[in-house]
Amino acid sequence: MREIIRLTAPTTAATTGTFTLTDPNYFYAGATSFRMPLGCKAKLWSYTLSGTAFTATLAVSMDNGSNYTDIARWDLQSAGILSETYEGRPEVFLDSRDGDEVFKVTFAQASAVATSRIALVVEISDED
Amino acid sequence: MSSVTDRYGLVKDGGYLVVSNPVVQTGRDPTDSSISIRYNKAMVFKVLARQNVQGEKFVCDLPTTTATSFRSYDSATPAATATGCLPARAYTAASGLQFDMTGVENTADMWDLDHTYYDRLFHVNLRVSPGFVRVGVDMPSGTSQARFQRTKKSIGIGSDFGWRYGSTEFVPFPEVDCSYQFGNTTNVELRPKCAFTYGEYVVGIPSDPDIVYKVLIGKEPSHSVTMPISIYDAAISQGLIRTYGTDGFRIFPNTQYSAAIDEYQAVITSECESRVLV
Numbered sequence: 465m466r467e468i469i470r471l472t473a474p475t476t477a478a479t480t481g482t483f484t485l486t487d488p489n490y491f492y493a494g495a496t497s498f499r500m501p502l503g504c505k506a507k508l509w510s511y512t513l514s515g516t517a518f519t520a521t522l523a524v525s526m527d528n529g530s531n532y533t534d535i536a537r538w539d540l541q542s543a544g545i546l547s548e549t550y551e552g553r554p555e556v557f558l559d560s561r562d563g564d565e566v567f568k569v570t571f572a573q574a575s576a577v578a579t580s581r582i583a584l585v586v587e588i589s590d591e592d
Numbered sequence: 593m594s595s596v597t598d599r600y601g602l603v604k605d606g607g608y609l610v611v612s613n614p615v616v617q618t619g620r621d622p623t624d625s626s627i628s629i630r631y632n633k634a635m636v637f638k639v640l641a642r643q644n645v646q647g648e649k650f651v652c653d654l655p656t657t658t659a660t661s662f663r664s665y666d667s668a669t670p671a672a673t674a675t676g677c678l679p680a681r682a683y684t685a686a687s688g689l690q691f692d693m694t695g696v697e698n699t700a701d702m703w704d705l706d707h708t709y710y711d712r713l714f715h716v717n718l719r720v721s722p723g724f725v726r727v728g729v730d731m732p733s734g735t736s737q738a739r740f741q742r743t744k745k746s747i748g749i750g751s752d753f754g755w756r757y758g759s760t761e762f763v764p765f766p767e768v769d770c771s772y773q774f775g776n777t778t779n780v781e782l783r784p785k786c787a788f789t790y791g792e793y794v795v796g797i798p799s800d801p802d803i804v805y806k807v808l809i810g811k812e813p814s815h816s817v818t819m820p821i822s823i824y825d826a827a828i829s830q831g832l833i834r835t836y837g838t839d840g841f842r843i844f845p846n847t848q849y850s851a852a853i854d855e856y857q858a859v860i861t862s863e864c865e866s867r868v869l870v
Contacts, residue, residue: 465757467723490722492677492781499681499779501724501757563752563777588724590757 466589468509471498475518475571475580483520483569483582497529500588502563507554507587512547513540515580518573524557528564540580554587596813600648601717601761602791603639608807608814609715609793611635611763613840615824622844622851633840635765635832636804636814637713637795638870650788654678654720654774655692661685663750665777676783678725678776683749687734688771691786701733705766707835710868715763715791715817718772723758725784726775729820731762732827733771739822749775763817767831796870797836801856809846838863 469490473483486494500506513520519539523532535557540546558565569582596607603609612634621627653676662670662682670682693702703714720727728749730736738748738755747754755775764770776782798804806812821828832839838859844852860869 465723465759467721467758469722490782490784492673492783495680495780497779499777501777502752504724504757566779588722590724 465504466587466591468585468587470583470585471569472581472583473569475515475573475578475582477576477578479574479576480572481570483571485569485584497525497566497568499528500558500560500563500565500567501590502560504560504588504590505556506558506567507556507589508536508550509554509585509587510547510549510583511538511585512545512583513538513580514545514583515540516543516573516575516577517541518571518580520582521570521572522557523568523570525566525568526564529566529568532568549585594813594815596815600789600791602642602648602715602789603793603815605639605641607639608798608803608812609637609639609713609763609795610807610814610816611637611765612816612818612843613821613824614818615821617824619842622842622855623848632843634808634816634843635836635840636798636807637793638798638803639791639793639795640870641794643712643792643794644790648789648791650790652691652786652788654784654786655689660689661687665750665775673781674783678774678782678784680776680779680781683726683775684773686736688730688773690733690771701769703764704769705764707767707831709766710835710865711794711796712766713763713793713795715761715793717759717761717789719759719787719789720774721758721785721787722782724778725782726755726757726773726777727760728756728773728775729760729762730771730773731764731768731820732825732831733769735823735825736773737820737822737825743823749773760820761817762820765828765831766835768828797838797860797864797868799860799869801853801860804841804856804860805844805849805852808841808843808852835865836868837865
């Protein structure tokens with residue numbers, strides 16, 4: 465099983481916060497974290513930061529969100545777009561073994577304005 | 593794609609479809625009636641034609657409403673926020689779900705037929721998106737049959753192990769009602785899409801025991817689907833007998849041709865309804 469989900473969210477009018485990620489195809493509503501289906505891997509195919517300057521941090525948890533570890537940070541330094549695609553070799557960033565694995569994305573920005581957005585293309589797969 | 597299936601995984605006209613019963617039964621050894629042996633049975637069908645050529649797809653939402661009952665992977669009592677939703681950390685109630693449709697034989701279950709449809713057989717591939725939704729079929733309806741170590745432990749959709757993600761292939765027999773289980777272990781309420789690729793076959797049971805034998809030992813190419821059961825519920829055998837007159841052919845080793853032919857001939861002549869033979 466391989467499923468590509470496109471997670472997207474705007475920043476809010478705050479200097480820091482957690483993105484409420486949503487996938488318009490499959491999610492009824494957004495969530496501030498995504499709990500992995502048991503036994504699946506999350507692979508990052510691409511990320512896109514757009515709007516005004518902000519920093520996004522991808523963090524993972526192995527205990528259903530009690531503790532997080534930052535694993536990636538992307539910095540949009542000025543207004544525009546920052547994007548990278550891992551064409552053909554997506555990066556496994558979370559591998560579920562007991563179903564308590566969670567990831568989230570936080571943001572930080574100098575001004576408390578809701579003018580930016582993040583988009584992640586993530587593959588959820590139970591295959592190698 | 594095998595030689596008997598097309599690009600949709602459906603059996604081509606003139607091909608054979610075997611539906612295996614994985615539950616091992618015990619009976620007399622046909623070559624020595626003093627010995628009791630264990631064996632499997634299978635239904636063997638010849639697909640004369642497929643009615644829905646050039647129309648294999650059916651796509652719909654998950655058949656849930658805000659009133660649908662769910663069980664929880666945690667301790668909550670989950671409910672769907674809207675029609676078609678699968679709540680976070682939830683899986684369907686023991687009774688499962690069925691796909692309702694107006695204008696069909698059983699409007700509560702589009703795949704359900706009665707024994708008068710003995711000449712028809714659905715072959716269904718269900719793919720659910722997102723693919724990390726757990727999927728299962730209960731045959732008969734509402735009876736979870738997933739077990740570990742014989743019947744020691746119940747497993748399946750609501751358990752830590754023994755489930756399947758995203759897709760399933762099944763053959764719903766006339767008179768054997770099925771229900772469908774779906775599970776969502778994520779923390780997000782999902783809006784799954786159910787995509788069916790199905791064949792409505794015009795079928796019959798081969799009247800030639802030699803053909804049945806060749807199909808079951810693999811000399812004649814066929815497509816095989818296994819019933820999603822671990823316990824042979826009486827409702828299944830009764831439904832098969834009501835529709836076809838028999839609940840299948842014993843699977844013989846390929847060294848027992850004569851015994852197999854004798855038994856298959858007996859099944860065909862004394863069990864099978866003549867209307868189902870081709």
